[in-house]
Amino acid sequence: MRQLDRKLGMLSSLPMVIILLIAFLVPVVVVALFSIMPPKVFSLANTPDFSAYTVFFSQGYYKSLLWSLGMAFASTAILIIVCWPLAYGMAKVFGRFTLVLTIAVVMSLFVSENIRLFGWVLTLMKGGLIEGHLRAWTGVGFDSPLYGVPSIIFGLVYVYLPFMLFPLAQGIAMVPDDARQAAADLGATRWQVLTQIDIPLAAPGIVVGSLLSFVLAAGAVAESKILGGQAVIAIADDVETAFTFGQNWPLGSALSMILILIIGGLALLGVSRIDLDAIMGRER
Amino acid sequence: MTDAALLRLRGVVKNFGDFTALHGINLDIQEGEFFTIVGPSGSGKSTLIRLLVGMDDISAGKIMLRDQRIDQMPANFRPTCMVFQSLALFPHMTVGQNIEFPLKLRKELPVERRERALELLDLLRLPQSFYDKRISQCSGGEKQRVALARALAFDPEILFFDEPLSALDYRLRKALEKELKDLHARTGKTFVYITHSLEEAMVMSDRIAIMKDGKIEQIAAADEIYSAPVSRFVAEFMGEVNLFEVTSLDGTSLQSNSLTIAKGITQSTFSVGDKGLLMVRPEDVQFAEGNDSFDYMLKGKIHAEFALGSRIQYEVEADGKILTVETLREGRIQDPEGMQVTLGFNAAKTHLIGDT
Numbered sequence: 001m002r003q004l005d006r007k008l009g010m011l012s013s014l015p016m017v018i019i020l021l022i023a024f025l026v027p028v029v030v031v032a033l034f035s036i037m038p039p040k041v042f043s044l045a046n047t048p049d050f051s052a053y054t055v056f057f058s059q060g061y062y063k064s065l066l067w068s069l070g071m072a073f074a075s076t077a078i079l080i081i082v083c084w085p086l087a088y089g090m091a092k093v094f095g096r097f098t099l100v101l102t103i104a105v106v107m108s109l110f111v112s113e114n115i116r117l118f119g120w121v122l123t124l125m126k127g128g129l130i131e132g133h134l135r136a137w138t139g140v141g142f143d144s145p146l147y148g149v150p151s152i153i154f155g156l157v158y159v160y161l162p163f164m165l166f167p168l169a170q171g172i173a174m175v176p177d178d179a180r181q182a183a184a185d186l187g188a189t190r191w192q193v194l195t196q197i198d199i200p201l202a203a204p205g206i207v208v209g210s211l212l213s214f215v216l217a218a219g220a221v222a223e224s225k226i227l228g229g230q231a232v233i234a235i236a237d238d239v240e241t242a243f244t245f246g247q248n249w250p251l252g253s254a255l256s257m258i259l260i261l262i263i264g265g266l267a268l269l270g271v272s273r274i275d276l277d278a279i280m281g282r283e284r
Numbered sequence: 285m286t287d288a289a290l291l292r293l294r295g296v297v298k299n300f301g302d303f304t305a306l307h308g309i310n311l312d313i314q315e316g317e318f319f320t321i322v323g324p325s326g327s328g329k330s331t332l333i334r335l336l337v338g339m340d341d342i343s344a345g346k347i348m349l350r351d352q353r354i355d356q357m358p359a360n361f362r363p364t365c366m367v368f369q370s371l372a373l374f375p376h377m378t379v380g381q382n383i384e385f386p387l388k389l390r391k392e393l394p395v396e397r398r399e400r401a402l403e404l405l406d407l408l409r410l411p412q413s414f415y416d417k418r419i420s421q422c423s424g425g426e427k428q429r430v431a432l433a434r435a436l437a438f439d440p441e442i443l444f445f446d447e448p449l450s451a452l453d454y455r456l457r458k459a460l461e462k463e464l465k466d467l468h469a470r471t472g473k474t475f476v477y478i479t480h481s482l483e484e485a486m487v488m489s490d491r492i493a494i495m496k497d498g499k500i501e502q503i504a505a506a507d508e509i510y511s512a513p514v515s516r517f518v519a520e521f522m523g524e525v526n527l528f529e530v531t532s533l534d535g536t537s538l539q540s541n542s543l544t545i546a547k548g549i550t551q552s553t554f555s556v557g558d559k560g561l562l563m564v565r566p567e568d569v570q571f572a573e574g575n576d577s578f579d580y581m582l583k584g585k586i587h588a589e590f591a592l593g594s595r596i597q598y599e600v601e602a603d604g605k606i607l608t609v610e611t612l613r614e615g616r617i618q619d620p621e622g623m624q625v626t627l628g629f630n631a632a633k634t635h636l637i638g639d640t
Contacts, residue, residue, distance in 0.1 A: 182372035184360045186386040200376045
């Protein structure tokens with residue numbers, strides 16, 4: 001029976017495995033091969049050198065990478081704090097209202113990210129929705145908060161909120177109420193219940209939400225372009241420039257590979273630490 | 285006696301919106317006793333225990349622990365502790381970490397915590413190797429013991445139990461009932477236990493309170509509740525029972541359908557026309573043979589037979605109703621169905637209940 005289950009499972013996963021091989025693994029292999037080609041070639045039939053990787057260090061591309069990773073880290077940390085109360089409410093308090101909230105958050109995804117970000121530009125820019133009205137009514141204006149690192153991080157938090165919120169709510173829903181009550185009964189304060197019961201038991205949700213928002217934020221480009229006015233350059237922006245404007249595929253490939261390896265490593269580390277079966281609602 | 289009570293409840297009321305779950309509960313629990321609250325589901329016993337441990341707020345009344353009001357105190361400040369129906373063990377911690385949890389909250393040193401946890405494993409008869417086991421590796425009975433050890437580590441003034449044995453299979457439940465009683469004797473702690481199972485209550489408790497519809501029907505020692513229930517509800521809740529609806533004829537004798545009861549049992553204040561219930565337990569009714577003499581005798585016909593293991597139960601049509609008779613296995617009747625029999629019982633084995 002177990003044997004049969006196993007075979008059926010493998011067969012069922014076959015279509016997905018084939019799609020992943022063709023649509024995901026093959027492009028990654030091509031990019032990996034291009035990354036070791038000499039500069040500005042458009043064919044894999046060249047002698048490999050690793051010049052593109054030395055450019056990463058010599059021409060300061062590592063700064064873009066550090067900015068991207070740093071901003072992704074900051075936005076993920078902010079997202080955990082911002083989403084926790086909301087996710088807790090969705091999982092334990094709101095009841096039927098949770099559905100309304102879910103639909104509202106999902107609806108925001110129906111509008112293109114760029115359009116939503118430009119909406120924020122119109123809201124926040126000098127003479128925009130907020131500053132413009134304030135100046136018209138009171139005569140006192142203020143400098144636009146746009147075009148800096150904080151506004152980019154704000155954009156990342158805003159855009160990737162759903163990717164943190166839903167896994168987190170799922171994680172918190174897995175914390176049994178009686179475990180929380182038992183901890184309080186045994187003398188735990190609210191803070192102790194949070195740190196010793198809620199957070200450890202919701203860990204799968206926290207890890208999944210963090211991975212999703214971190215990975216997406218690290219590869220994001222629109223926020224730094226639109227809200228950041230390119231105050232800092234994101235690594236994904238460098239990759240795009242190398243492939244298009246720079247016509248340097250090996251450089252773009254090398255930058256991509258570095259990002260893929262770092263993010264892939266973090267993702268594996270995160271997933272290995274948690275019980276994915278638990279969050280999928282399966283008993284072990 | 286009430287002065288020495290450890291826990292005192294006075295007029296405790298709990299409302300959920302328009303619904304009143306508890307109607308003014310008065311209760312005194314003595315230090316060191318094993319007190320059980322029994323009732324069917326919906327009787328309010330779970331609501332009551334949630335108020336006692338501080339998981340819900342009372343609507344009116346007072347709860348006093350050693351003459352100090354605790355009803356407004358949050359659960360984490362109360363010196364009491366509960367073993368949950370689900371046990372509520374922390375799945376992300378080892379057995380040892382679970383037991384040490386209350387000690388860790390009090391910032392006790394790791395060495396002392398470990399020592400206490402190992403002592404408690406010994407007390408609960410679990411091997412010390414369990415200290416590093418994961419909760420998911422423990423069996424149902426082992427989890428019970430871990431939950432108990434964790435509650436004892438807290439060193440509560442009163443240990444509450446919310447039907448912790450109800451999810452276990454029959455044999456394990458029986459074994460743990462005895463163990464719990466033994467643990468009560470060894471620790472000398474005050475145990476307050478709630479259950480819907482009369483059997484569980486009878487095995488373990490010093491005193492029992494029977495609850496119905498948010499009120500306490502009777503509080504007494506197990507034996508007394510069994511032999512002298514105050515109402516039809518308690519009589520029927522405490523196992524199989526035969527009840528004769530009786531009317532007082534003249535203050536000294538009572539009349540049911542076919543039975544006139546005169547001897548000795550009408551000591552209570554019945555006036556003419558008052559109604560009551562005469563109770564006799566199935567094991568106190570016997571089949572009369574030959575010259576056997578009983579205070580009361582009835583003719584009837586055996587309707588059905590059930591083998592209960594060590595005993596046999598018969599349903600007998602008599603006095604216009606079905607009576608239950610229980611005998612030991614030796615007294616089994618061959619081919620009983622439809623047989624005409626005479627039933628007999630003695631006045632000393634009966635009990636008169638005032639209300640109907």
